[in-house]
Amino acid sequence: MVEPAVTVYAGDQQYPVYVGRNLLTDRALWEQYITTAQVLVVTNDQVAPLYLPPLKSVLGTFVLEVLPDGEEYKTLSSVQRLYETMLTHQFHRDALVIALGGGVIGDIAGFTAATYQRGISLLQLPTTLLAQVDSALGGKTAVNHLAGKNMIGAFHHPQAVLADVQCLDSLPARQVRAGLAEIIKYGLIMDAHFYSWLEDRGGQLLAQEYDILHTMITKSCCYKAKVIAQDEKEAGQRGLLNFGHTFGHAIEALLDYRGILHGEAVAIGMMIATYLSQTMGWLNADDVARVKKLLASCDLLLPLPPEITPVQVWEAMKIDKKIWRGTQRLILLRSIGEAVMCDAPPKEQVISAIAEMQV
């Protein structure tokens, strides 16, 4: 039987993350988790034709909700639709929600499971690289509000995460790159050896070779699990995972979340944070060149979109949720493999670092 690649310890809960092939059809694995007759599978219209058939072959009866694809559906209306379905089928507190899809489906299904009858069981079946290395574990669930992204949410951990690497075969290359940005982030903030390992493989990282993907996903989940074990609710250390994200979120918001993927915005944000780390005297020019080179080899060395200015990014950063007790907090690099929290960074220096990314 397949063994967990990683175990997440979060407060008094713990759960496994499986990484491998054929997990969607692994009957022995499923039998451990399908302990109720009330199962809701939540997916979207892109993923359903691809991965519902194998899942159907192992699940018994279940209720299915296929949502439209897209971040614009990560709303309370979608959650309401799932509540209605569960209420119509008289789902009890022992019901199970299965999220089959990328981070959007994981967040919608996760928030629904967190709030239906004060919380029911959840299984995460992430089908994008980003979801497998980041969003499916850690317990953050949320939907968007007109006032902002992820404004309504809850912490709710899954019973297990099943990251079937084969699902990535159908993932568009651009989505693979977006997931790679988060993987590079883990190397930059937590492990210089892993960063070198990524550098050694360079452009090969995009080739979607099974062994490389398996290693990257497992390692990334290990790093995330380590941070969660120390700081489940983001009171301190978990904030380090936001490296590149404060800039990235500002860029996404300024573009109205259109035309840029989260991972792409994070890649731009990581490069800005790298320049700022050099300005602060922590990184040298060689370190900066290394970051540039790895991002370039993964097609992630992207310019600041020409329609936005550095000052606009600075202003947009103020509405990010990562403002800490009224102070702007940025995550920077003390060295490659070690992140540091930097409170109230000087405005002029931040704007200059953002300007480095202009074409």
Ligand SMILES: NC(=O)c1ccc[n+]([C@@H]2O[C@H](COP(=O)([O-])OP(=O)(O)OC[C@H]3O[C@@H](n4cnc5c(N)ncnc54)[C@H](O)[C@@H]3O)[C@@H](O)[C@H]2O)c1
């Ligand atoms: N909860 C968290 O901790 C957390 C962390 C990071 C990001 N997020 C959220 O995750 C979301 C982004 O997730 P994402 O990048 O996975 O985007 P996504 O869920 O929108 O998926 C990207 C695209 O790929 C398609 N897709 C999914 N799996 C596929 C597959 N195997 N083959 C082909 N196409 C496939 C989707 O239908 C979609 O069109 C954002 O809403 C973000 O806020 C949450």
